[in-house]
Structures are given as structure tokens and as C-alpha cells.
Amino acid sequence: MFNFDFYNPTRILFGQGRVADIDKHIPPHAKVLVLYGGGSVKATGTLKEVLTALNQRQVLEFGGIEPNPSYETLMQAVDIVKTQQIDFLLAVGGGSVIDGTKFVAAASVYDGDARDILKTRGTVIKKALPFGSVLTLSATGSEMNNGGVVTQKSTQTKSAFFSVHTFPQFSVLDPTKTYTLPTRQIANGVVDAFVHITEQYLTYPVNALVQDRFAEGLLLSLIEIGEQALHHPQDYDTRANLMWIATLALNGLIGAGVPQDWSTHMIGHELTALYGIDHARTLAIVLPAMLSVRKEAKQDKLLQFAQRVWQINEGTEQQKIALAIAKTREFFERLGVDTSLSAYNISAEHIDNIINQLQNHKMTALGEKREVNLDVCRQVLTQCL
Ligand code: NZQ
Ligand code: ZN
Numbered sequence: 001m002f003n004f005d006f007y008n009p010t011r012i013l014f015g016q017g018r019v020a021d022i023d024k025h026i027p028p029h030a031k032v033l034v035l036y037g038g039g040s041v042k043a044t045g046t047l048k049e050v051l052t053a054l055n056q057r058q059v060l061e062f063g064g065i066e067p068n069p070s071y072e073t074l075m076q077a078v079d080i081v082k083t084q085q086i087d088f089l090l091a092v093g094g095g096s097v098i099d100g101t102k103f104v105a106a107a108s109v110y111d112g113d114a115r116d117i118l119k120t121r122g123t124v125i126k127k128a129l130p131f132g133s134v135l136t137l138s139a140t141g142s143e144m145n146n147g148g149v150v151t152q153k154s155t156q157t158k159s160a161f162f163s164v165h166t167f168p169q170f171s172v173l174d175p176t177k178t179y180t181l182p183t184r185q186i187a188n189g190v191v192d193a194f195v196h197i198t199e200q201y202l203t204y205p206v207n208a209l210v211q212d213r214f215a216e217g218l219l220l221s222l223i224e225i226g227e228q229a230l231h232h233p234q235d236y237d238t239r240a241n242l243m244w245i246a247t248l249a250l251n252g253l254i255g256a257g258v259p260q261d262w263s264t265h266m267i268g269h270e271l272t273a274l275y276g277i278d279h280a281r282t283l284a285i286v287l288p289a290m291l292s293v294r295k296e297a298k299q300d301k302l303l304q305f306a307q308r309v310w311q312i313n314e315g316t317e318q319q320k321i322a323l324a325i326a327k328t329r330e331f332f333e334r335l336g337v338d339t340s341l342s343a344y345n346i347s348a349e350h351i352d353n354i355i356n357q358l359q360n361h362k363m364t365a366l367g368e369k370r371e372v373n374l375d376v377c378r379q380v381l382t383q384c385l
Contacts, residue, residue, distance in 0.1 A: 001208045001257040008252050010144045011170040014244070016236070018172045019049045019134055022090070025170045026132065030088035031058045033081055035101045037065050037093045041136065044180045050092050050134055060084055065093070068272055068279065069100035071115065071152045074107070081108040081129070089131035091168075094185075095140030095279075098133045099148035102166040105129040118150055122161030132170040136177045138243040139189035139280065141196060141250025143171035151273060157361060158269040173247065175239035183230050186242075187335040188280035190226040193246040194219065194331075195264060195283040202291065202301050203259040203368040215254045216308045218245050223309070226335055263366035264290050267377060270357045277344055284332040284339050289383035291325050293376060297369065341384045351381045 013021050026032065032054060034047070041047040042063075051059060062077045080086065081104060091101035105128040107114035116124045135143045142148065146167045151158045178186070201215035222245055228238045248254070267290075268282030277285075295302060299321070306312040306324035315323065329339050338344070355374055358364065366372035372380075 001206050001211075002259070004257040006252060006256045007164070008144065008167065010168050010251075012144065012173055012247070013170055014173045015240075016174055016176050018174050019046070020053050022050070022053050022132060022134070022170070022172060023055055026054070026057070026088055026090070028057070031060075031084070031086050032088045032090055033060050033062055033077070033084070033086040034090045034092060035062045035065060035077060035097055035104065036091075037063070037067070037097050039063065040180070041092050044136070044177070046134065046136060046177055047092060050090065054090075060086065065097050065100040067094075067096045068149075068151050068158065069096045069103070071103075071118065071150050072154075074100050074103050074150065075114065077104045078107045078114065087129065089129055091131060091133040092136065094135070094137030095142045098135070098140070098142040098168070099150065101131050101133065102128070102142070102146075102148035103150050103161070105131045106161075106163060106166055115152070117161050118152065118157075118159035120161075121159070122163040122166070125161070125163035125165050128163065128165040130169050132172075133168045134172040134174075134177070135243070137181060137185055137189060138178055138239075138246040139185075139192040141193070141247055143168060143173065144247050144251040149269070156273040156357065158273040159361075160269075173243050175236055175243050178239050178243065179234050181233075183233075183336065184278075186229050186233075187337050188278055189242065189246055190222055190229065190335055191284050191332055191337050192280040193242075193249040194222050195280070195287055196249040197222075197254065198287065198291075198305075199261045199265060200255040200258060202298055202305060203261050204298065205300050205304075206258055208258045211254050211256065211258050212304070214248075216305075218249055218254070219305075219309045221245050223331060226331065230335060259368040261366075261368045263372040263377075266363045266366050267354070267358070267380065270354050270361070270363075271346075274354065274357060275344060275346060281337055281344075284337040285341055285344075285384050286380060288325050288329040288332075288339055289380045291328070292322075293380050293383060294367070294372070295321050295325075297367075297371065341381070346385075348382070348385060351378060354381055
């Protein structure tokens with residue numbers, strides 16, 4: 001196992017009816033900016049519940065954070081924070097709203113050009129405003145991690161940033177808040193969490209017994225409840241399990257002390273920035289092809305995945321690996337998530353464009369061993385067709 005630091009200060013307020021408890025975790029005299037997306041929180045009543053829980057505090061609202069939040073929109077919120085002397089932020093929404101709020105928290109107190117935060121992947125962040133979140137979509141894990149992803153529309157650049165200062169102070173995880181999600185977003189959430197786990201698990205063995213078993217437990221649980229979550233929107237236990245699985249998939253626990261890949265995500269980010277495909281849907285396209293192109297480098301873990309997650313015990317090693325990848329693809333397809341570029345009308349002539357963007361964004365040495373160069377990306381994208 002590698003050396004590691006594990007630090008996660010986010011308080012989780014889990015369960016039905018927990019929105020009311022935010023009152024205990026925000027300073028009583030704070031001036032609060034509540035940030036949200038395109039309006040689902042108004043339609044579902046969650047925003048009203050949040051405003052009631054905020055009690056007598058001075059509260060301003062900032063709506064309109066789009067899926068794949070943009071730098072351009074978020075800078076408008078930064079302006080409000082500065083001019084209105086806001087001292088606490090509250091994100092109410094999915095990963096996009098929480099990521100956007102992290103950016104606003106850091107950019108509002110940053111002295112230079114806020115784009116530095118994106119250019120440096122967050123290393124320039126030395127402080128941030130305190131913030132909490134009320135989660136309405138199980139997928140990204142943003143509610144309990146310190147990362148965010150923001151898109152600069154002008155250059156079609158989707159950049160991730162991280163900082164010890166951008167953990168939420170608290171996150172409310174009330175599974176009933178996800179009852180109103182369209183099935184497409186539920187399916188996206190299952191796929192995103194699945195691929196967060198594989199990016200930290202399907203690398204090479206370092207004898208990290210419990211990280212492997214945690215990852216396998218999360219994958220098995222997702223496979224068990226993924227379709228149920230689609231078909232039984234008001235089943236509390238299913239939604240509760242999905243919510244906690246997605247949080248644990250990317251809160252640092254399973255990734256501590258093990259190699260990590262993230263190449264599927266980096267290629268996926270380019271597909272979202274160029275063609276507007278939902279984040280999780282890009283991952284469903286790239287992951288099966290990535291595993292197949294890199295099956296030698298990942299052989300030991302792919303065999304472990306085949307045996308422990310998909311219960312494949314027959315056949316040669318190569319057959320087991322091929323079947324495990326096929327079963328992963330079938331799982332995504334059963335959730336209604338397509339696994340090829342052609343499903344989005346993207347064909348061979350678009351590949352150069354994607355490769356150019358990877359190069360522009362310096363994504364030229366990806367993967368757990370930095371061996372996913374542009375040639376490997378091209379092979380992967382060709383297999384995605
Ligand atoms: O904008 P509103 O009106 O709220 O509607 C949203 C949005 O259209 C809707 N929605 C959310 N909760 C709902 C709801 N509709 C009905 N009922 C509810 N309860 O769902 C749509 C998608 O929301 P979004 O927040 O964009 O989805 P998600 O949580 O999947 O977040 C995706 C973003 O997170 C980033 C992605 O790149 C993408 O930008 N990621 C962040 C990560 C992190 N911070 O650690 C890791 C991930 O790998 C990912 O990259
Ligand atoms: Zn993701």
C-alpha cells in the first residue's frame with residue numbers, strides 16, 4: 001500500500017427530514033447566499049424548505065447554475081458575494097451546483113484572476129468562504145470531497161480543481177430529495193459512481209485489502225440496486241443506498257493508498273465540453289473501450305474484478321476479462337445509457353478534434369502509470385465508435 005494522508009472534515013446529515021438541521025451548522029448571524037441550478041429546487045419545494053430552515057438569517061439567492069457549471073455564470077455569483085459581503089454559501093442541487101459553489105467560495109476571496117484556480121488545478125487556493133450543501137442528485141460525490149469541475153465556455157475547456165479549503169462544512173443527504181429526478185439522471189448517477197470506483201480500483205494491485213473490498217462492495221451494491229433505483233422512484237431504501245454509495249465512491253476513502261487512473265474521466269470531459277454529452281454518459285462510452293485497450297496493464301485487477309464483482313470463474317484469463325468488460329457494458333446499457341460514440345452521431349472524423357483538445361489541455365500522459373498518451377487515447381476513441 002502507498003503512503004497516504006486521509007482527511008475529510010465534511011459532516012454528513014443523512015436521512016429524511018434533515019434539511020431543518022442546517023440551522024445548527026451555520027453561524028446564526030451569517031449572511032447567506034443560497035446557490036441553485038435551473039429551477040428544479042423551486043419546483044420540488046426543496047428551496048422553500050431550505051429558506052425556512054435558514055430562519056432569521058439574511059439570505060440572498062443565486063439561481064441559474066447550469067449542468068457542467070460555467071466560469072462565466074459563476075463569476076456573476078462571485079460579484080454578488082463581494083458586493084453584498086456574503087459570509088456563508090449554501091449549495092442546493094446536484095454536482096454542478098456544489099462544484100460551482102466550491103469555485104465561488106474560492107474565487108470570492110482570491111486576489112488575482114480567478115481563472116488561475118482552473119489553470120493550476122486549485123493549487124493557488126489559499127482560503128475559501130465556508131459553505132454547506134443540500135444534495136438533490138446522487139452521482140458525483142462532490143458533497144463530501146474537495147474537488148470541482150468548471151467549464152470555460154469560451155475555450156470549451158472543462159477543468160478540475162482541488163483544495164483542502166473546498167470541502168463542504170456539511171452536506172444534507174436526504175434520499176427523498178431524489179424522488180423527483182428524471183430516470184435519465186438516476187441512470188447517470190449510477191454510472192458516474194460506478195466509474196468513480198473503477199478509476200480507483202481497476203489499476204494494479206498494491207495489496208490494499210480493505211480498499212479493494214470496499215470498492216468491490218460498492219460495485220456489487222450498485223449492480224444490485226441500479227435498475228431498482230430507476231424503476232421504483234419512491235423506494236426509500238433503494239434511494240438511500242444509492243445516495244450513500246455515490247458519496248462513498250468519491251470521498252477519498254477507497255482511493256487512499258492505492259494507484260488511481262482517471263483517464264476515462266479526462267477523455268469524458270473533452271466529450272462533454274465539445275459535444276454537450278452528459279458527464280456520466282461520456283464515461284459509459286469510454287470505460288469499456290479503455291479497459292479493453294489497457295487490459296494488459298490492468299490484467300491482475302481485471303481478473304479480480306471478473307471474479308469478485310461479476311462472479312466469472314470459467315474460461316481462460318483473457319475470456320474472463322473480456323466477459324467482465326462485456327458485463328459492465330451490458331449493465332450500463334440496461335440502465336438506458338448508450339456505450340458508443342455513434343449513438344451520439346460522433347464518427348471517425350471527429351476523433352482528431354477530440355485528440356487536439358486533449359493535447360491543448362495537456363492530457364497527454366494519463367492513467368495510473370502515465371502511459372495513456374495521445375496514441376492510446378486515439379485507440380480508445382476508435383474502439384468507442
Ligand atoms: O439545474 P436544475 O434545475 O436543478 O436541474 C438539474 C440538472 O438539470 C437536475 N436535478 C438535480 N436534482 C434534481 C433534478 N431534477 C429533478 N429533481 C431533482 N432532485 O438534474 C440535472 C443534472 O444536474 P447536475 O448537477 O449537472 O448533475 P450531476 O450531479 O451529475 O453533476 C454533474 C457535474 O459534476 C461534475 C461533472 O463533470 C458535471 O459537471 N463532477 C464532479 C465531481 C466532483 N466534484 O467530485 C466528480 C465527477 O466525476 C464529475 O466530474
Ligand atoms: Zn464522474
